[in-house]
Every structure is written in C-alpha cells, then in structure tokens.
Amino acid sequence: MNTSNGKATRERHVAVFAFPFSSHPPLLLTLVRRLATALPNVVFSFFNTKKSNQTLFSELSCDNILPYDVWDGIPDDYVLVGKPQEDINIFLGVAEEELRRGVKLAEEDIGMKVSCLVVDAFFWFSADMADEMNISWVSFWTAGACSLSAHFYTDLIREKSAQLKGSTGPDDEISDLIPGFSVARLCDLPGGVVFGNLESPFSTMLHKMGRNLGRATAVPINSFQGLDPDITKNLSSKFKLFLNIGPFNLLSKEKSQLKSSDEFSCISWLENQKPRSVAYISFGTVCKLPPHEVLALAEALEHTKTPFLWSINNDSKKHFPKGFLEKISDNGMGKVVPWAPQVQVLEHFAIGVFVTHCGWNSVLESIGAGVPMICRPVFGDQQINTWMVERVWRIGVRIEGGSFTSHGTCCALQQVLSNESSKTLKERIETFKDVAQKAVELNGSSNQNFKTLVDVVTGVSL
Template identity: 50%
Template sequence: MSTAGRGSPHVAVLAFPFSTHAAPLLAVIRRLATATPDTLYSFFSTADSIASIFSASNDLPNVRAYDVGDGVPEGYVRVGKPQEDIELFLRAAPANFRKGMEEAVAKTGRRVSCLVTDAFFWFCADMAAEMELPWVAFWTAGPASLSAHLYTEHLRQTLGVCRGIDGREDETLQFIPGMSKVRIRDLPEGVVFGNLDSLFSRMLCDMGRALPRAAAVFLNSFEELDPTITADLKSKLNNFLNVGPFNLIATPPRASDESRCMSWLDGQGRASVAYISFGSVTVPPREEIVELADALEASQVPFIWSLKDHSRENLPEGFLKRIETRGMMVAWAPQEEVLRHDAVGAFITHCGWNSLLESIGGGGVAMICRPFFGDQRLNGRMMEEVWGLGVGVEGGVFTKKAVMNCLQLLLSQERGEIVRDNMRALRRQAEKAVGPDGSSTRNFKLLLELLSIP
C-alpha cells in the first residue's frame, strides 16, 4: 500500500552523515524548499550531522530536521578497522530511516510522497519500490566519477581486472564516453584496483547497479562542463539533472574574516598570490607539508595557507617566523571570497569537487592539483587534460622542486594566463547555465516538478 497520500507533498530527505555529504544536500533542499513553500521536507541524519549543518535559527518552516541512530550498539567497543563507523551506520540505516520517517509522518500528519537521498544509499531503490514512491538520488561529486561507478562492471570486464593491472596504469579509457584522456590510475580506488571487496567498493558498485532505477539523479554541476559524459549519462538514467554550480546561484552571506585574509590580499599584486587549502577532511602527510613549505619559502611567492592548528607542528622549524612578512597561515579562510580576489593567481588544492567548482566560480584562479583519494585524481586529470584549468604536481606528491615548477609555470609564465583565460571562459558558461534560460535552471524546474507530485 502506498504511503503517499493526497494533499501537499512531503519529501523525506535521507543524508549520508560523513565527510561533506550532508551539507551540500541540505543546501539544495533549502533552495527547493524556498521555491515550494507548500512542500514539507523532512531531513534525516545523525544527531552530530544535524548539529553541524543546521543553524540555530532555521528560517524555513517547511524544512524539519530529524535525528536517526548512528548504528553504534550500546556498549559497543570499536576495534579500529577502516570505515568502522560508516559500516555500523549503513548496517542499521534502512531500519533507522524507516523509523525516522514513521516519526515524521506521525508528527506532521502528512504521508511521505518522495524519497530524496544521497546516491550512496543503493538500498533506497528497494525501499522506494516497497513504499511505492519515486526515488531521487543526489550525487555529491562530478559527472566523471559518477560515470566511473556506473561503468564499474564494464570496466572490470574490459580491463580483465582478475589478471591485475600492474604495468597498465597509464592506459586510457577510450571505450568510456568522455573519458578518452583518463588513465586507469586516475579512477577512484575500488573500481578496478585497490580492495574491490571493501565496504566502499561494494557500496559504490551496488549504487551503480541501482541508480538506473531512480526517478532522477541530480548533482552540483552544469551540462556545459562535461557535454559528452552528460549526454551518455542522460541515456542511462531516467533524469540526469545538472543543477549547479550552487555557488553561482545564491551568494552566501559574507563569511567572517577574523584572520583578515581579504584586507591582506588588497595589498598584493594581481594574480601574484598562491592560496593553499585541502578542504575539511584531507591532511597531507608530514613530509609533504615540509616540502610544500620549503617550496613556498624558496619561491618567494606570497601565499595564504589554510592549515589546521594541530598540523602546524609539521612545519619546518622557524618557517612561520621567516615568512611572516609575505605569507599568511590561517586555520580557516573564507575560500570563495579568497578565490574571487584579483590578487590570487594559483590555488594549490586536493581537487575535491566543491573546491573545483569554487575555483571555476571565482576570479579565474589556475589550479595546482595534488589529489589524495576518491574522485580527486579523476577531477585533477579532467581539470588538467580536458578543461585546461591548471596543472598536476609532477609525480603526484609534493616535492620542493615540483611545487616550485608549478608556481613558476602558473604565476610567471604565459601558461598561467592561458589557464586563467580558460577558467574565465568556463565561468561564463557556468553563469549562463544558472541564468534564466540556462540548462541548470531548466533542470532545476524539472526537479521541482518531480518533487511536487503529492
């Protein structure tokens, strides 16, 4: 029997509470809720996740947060294995989400009409079918990585993974649409190399099988960035909807700047500053922090480095004193505003998807990519070889020489201006996509229609 009753729609939103998954999902839900005030959005995540992403004063009455269990049994003693908390959460998630939805229905008197979930939740294909509801999945990364997961079984069969890929890491994926410049080594772990039986590998493979059953899959990107991959995914999914970049749709409130990054940048020359940040999760190993610091000091390039306080103990002795007149070390920086400043000419980054989009939406900042895990290598390869937005670090790890070469290339040579021109051209396409008649605007309207069916 259907749980979707007549009357106003009630969308249940199931968030993945780890890494930076829940926050971008909430951002798009808030945008949807603003456009559809009669639709109720019940947002489910763990208590810690809810506390970290919901402000004290939620100004949208049709968005309500509900805590779900984290899956850790009472009295459980962690054994310290990788992804232990994620495994515990996922094991209990289907039952916990069902319980949460029953609570929301009881409190509001409105039956659930649609499931919007993180794409990781492959089990929602069956859950939605049992509840006779449409399932709409949100992919938090880019089109290329989504394609890799949809093609996982095809990749394994074509590459003969059972025979191993040693010595073939530089082979390109000519047989996958839009991936002709992508090498085997650029794929996320668990697709064709690494532990193919790990929790994440099995989860993403199951997701790739399940997503064609979704009523729609949407993501924070724009069609013009990856036209070939977009066309291919449209042929494989019921509704593949690029609805971003989010950072060009709504200007966020001005972030606090306690470290005075912006006033410091006002005193620097155009495209002369390097900005360094690896997101909220990634921390380079100690030896690479030392190499990066040595390169910044030797190059004499002015810089802002966003580095958590606990990681500063890995800096070379006396470094902070020696660079105090031309460098800023901060625990946090208003990244989007920094990247929009004319003084910033290079962004040293892990190439996470959100950082990449923020760079495109900035003032034309060339990227220097040192990827670490997940989709970062794939993003970096697309950034350098397909879109021409920057360079990768030679050898894939920070060395003093490799970083100095990248800085010189992008800040002191013609290559840097070419890259910044490419970045500005792509930004214009992104701005057009989110404009009144743009592709992302049309896709967002279609998403609204899908969620507005009671």
C-alpha cells in the first residue's frame, strides 16, 4: 500500500474502482488523470488488481493518484482452464469484499475518509457503499450510449421480447423496442440482455448494473453530444446527470500513440501509399478471428489488390494462404505487424477504410479520424455498435452474413473504397468527425460536461 505525502494539503479523498479487464482500466485512469489535474488538492485512491496496476502505473507518476492493489480472487495454486469469462467470474466473486476492505485501508493510509466514489459502472454494488457512506456515486460507462441504454432497459426489453415471441425473429426490426431507438433488432443486443447465459455472474452483474444506474449522482460516458441525440435525450431524463465527456482519443494522445512508439514502421510504410487507398485491419487485443475467416480476408485482399496494414498476433499468421506473406513482401501490397499505433495510423492520409470488430474505442477512433468502417462484430457491445455504424449513423458497413468470406469481403471493400456509396460514407463520417472535434474544444459540450463532473466530485452544489 502507498502512503501519501503532504497530507495537510489534501482537501478531499476520492476512491476509484477499476474493472481490471480489457480496456476498462486505462479508460478509467484517463478520466482520473483529467480529474487529478483539475483537482490538485484532491487525492485519488485507485483500486485495481496488482497485475493491471503494474501495467498502468509502470511509467506513470502522479502525486495525487495512489494505486492500491486488490486481490483478483485467483489462489496461487489455481490454474485457469479457459472457460468463458472464467477470470472475470472469479474476480466478481470477491470484488465487493476486496473493495470494501481496500477503502478502509486507504482511509487509514491517507488519513482521510472517502468523500466520493468514481467507479466503473460494472460495479453496481458500489451504489450501496456510497449510500452507507453518505457520499456521491459517479458511475462511469466506458462505452457508448447505445449499449448503455440496452442494459438500462433490460427488463423492458425482456418483457417486450416475451410478448413478441413467435411473431418476431431475432433478425427482425422492431419499432420502439428501446426508448431512444426508432428500430432495433434482438440479435444486435449485447449478450446477457436476452441471449446467452442470463444467469452467469457477468450477465447478472450487467442486469443489476442497469437496475441501479438511476441511483448514480452522475453517469459520465466516453462519447459526445450529437452522436446519439435521441438516446442522450432519453437517458438524460432518467439519470440525475448524464454526461458525454469524450471522445477520450481526441482529448488526450496517450504515450502509446506517439510517433516514437511506432516500432514496426507502420507510418513510414503508409507514407509510400496513395491517399485513402489502404485498408487498416485490427480486431483489438481480445478478439480473435476463426482460422477460416483469416484465410478468407487475406484472399479478398489479394483478389481485390487492396493495399493493407494488418495488425494481427503472430500465432494467427499460420492461417494465411500459403505464400501470402512472401507475396505481399515482394510486391509491397501489404504490411503485417503484431501491433500498430492505431490512432496515428487511422489519422494517416493513406487510410481509406478500417476493418474492425467494432469495439467502442475503435469506433470512436475511426470517427475521430474520419475513416469509414467495415464491421465484423464478435461479442459484447460490438453488435449494437455495428448496428449504429451501419444503420443509424451510416458511416460503415457490416460484413455480409456476419463473418468474413472471400466474396462478402470483396464486396465490402469495393463498397467502401471505390463505389459511389463510398463518397456518402466518407461525407457522413467527416460530419461526425467535425461534431466530435467541436465537443472537445475549450467551450465544447464535452468540456462543459467535464466541469460539471468536477463539481460533482468536489461536492459543489449543482
């Protein structure tokens, strides 16, 4: 545990609970760093697992952010067997007890009672903790308003889908299924709403989260006003404070995106490509395509002669067509790397399309760079994000049939890179790019909403 220096200068103590998986911790830390900069006399105790904290704070030094380790629930002699969400479910079994214990230790360590909880929205039980402590509860949603709405209205959606059972299929468009949506499809809802194992610890957590969010003092999200006006209007009527405070990728360029970190020379390769000609391909650090889809995507790129930059783990390269890597190396058509500085890549003039799993961070980064998308969603909020990208915002296309085939991928590449429709996609995403950039300007809506959040954290009467 850490000890703080200069305790006499501390005016308030804010406890932060990170959900230690995927992109959740770095996004929450980005928010806390902004708060810590705006509030130098407030100390933030940041609770996270040891493994995640070591990654986050290896190069970060901030006087008023103090990392505290909580147990991940996995005994030293336990071996994970690879069940779906196994590590998450184990952590959820100990999370509340660990966080309660951690808060008590931090209060003793820092010498101040916690005056506000800033938490990943997944930690629904922290609403009860805030009530017991008689303090503000800030529940941060790392993704978009579309997925948040699906979880908030889970009970309503289940009720409506039960009434429609037998008359409506999962692929059918349903009017007024979710407030704020003109139409939606059951198949595009995040797992745990109507499909999947609804009794799993993860699904139960999401359901309880949706039921408890209305208790939050504020619900900030990593998005921007103007992207989802109808959903924002609806959720603003349900929450005490619903605050679009992003997109984070436009507010702060993280160290990982600096030019000096381009260890695989992606940018220098892009410099030799024609404007808006290159397909950038990445499915994040968690999603992994089935072997036959890796093969089909590679075949489509080769068949259409589309220049490409593909970020893919080394293990998946064995699924490429025979001689594929040698051929693209010889003709310079493509570049395959294990990692790419994504924000920097997307902002390059050579990129014409982003082939993506449609995770929320990737969607925001594509919008921020004005690059249309080809979407192949895998799990979580990616299906509903894809629905928004293709059908609501109309800034990209879903891969035909939901998975990569050689023919379907060829059609998608042509549609986004060379058809007349590509012009419309590019014009629309440029419009959203402008709205996003205006939101993060000094007097923009996201910065104004952030000031409101600062008032919540400091206890200023609103």
